[in-house]
């Protein structure tokens with residue numbers, strides 16, 4: 001039986017990915033900094049799923065989990081999903097919030113990736129899936145420090161894949177998943193927050209539809225998966241032409257706010273999802 005680890009699996013997207021992987025026949029280790037949430041999700045999923053506490057900021061704990069799975073079988077898939085998000089302009093955000101985003105979204109993802117590569121490199125095979133965001137592809141106004149952490153996450157993911165190939169390791173895959181806004185607890189208190197409007201600027205996704213794409217990715221690995229796909233080229237335009245981005249910014253933010261209000265109405269009226 002293939003074995004997978006999902007970090008931040010106690011809620012939202014991580015929970016949905018864990019469910020998708022159980023469906024696909026994996027023995028899933030549902031982990032979360034919130035041990036109770038990880039246990040609840042594992043119990044809900046049943047079968048071979050097991051829940052445990054894992055704070056991704058703890059490098060030794062990540063390594064310990066990867067090694068213990070490697071000792072008793074194979075570690076086939078490690079999904080670095082744990083993440084935190086605080087919106088706001090960077091000069092008003094506390095240093096503590098900025099640091100927490102860097103610690104979880106960057107250092108945590110690095111810890112998980114490196115831990116997983118231990119047994120995977122020994123076996124010569126495996127797949128690390130890193131949940132990033134569209135905010136990792138383009139600077140998201142109002143979500144700048146989060147966006148910076150996700151840019152670091154994508155650079156680390158792709159760069160590590162390059163280094164694996166450069167050093168002759170062909171059997172291990174690394175993927176960065178970049179979804180648009182997803183309706184999870186992360187966005188639940190953001191429906192009226194103008195700084196968080198970019199999260200609603202495209203098509204709001206459900207955790208289940210992103211998890212299905214992650215499931216397919218496990219069968220056909222690729223370095224970057226953008227969900228929905230068309231948002232990648234659209235947003236990369238702003239990255240390529242920042243002056244165009246500056247010019248269009250008022251229009252883009254106005255449209256994002258309009259969509260955010262529309263989603264608020266739909267969600268509060270029970271008409272979405």
Ligand SMILES: NC(=O)c1ccc[n+]([C@@H]2O[C@H](COP(=O)([O-])OP(=O)(O)OC[C@H]3O[C@@H](n4cnc5c(N)ncnc54)[C@H](O)[C@@H]3O)[C@@H](O)[C@H]2O)c1
Nearest residue numbers: 008011012013033055056081082083133181182184185186
């Ligand atoms: N919701 C969105 O709009 C959206 C969009 C793109 C990408 N993402 C990314 O998807 C991932 C999952 O987010 P979500 O939307 O399901 O949010 P969520 O808040 O529902 O879930 C995040 C989970 O991570 C856990 N977590 C937080 N800090 C942790 C730590 N130090 N160690 C281990 N677990 C920790 C939380 O306890 C929680 O269970 C994140 O990386 C997020 O950045 C979310």
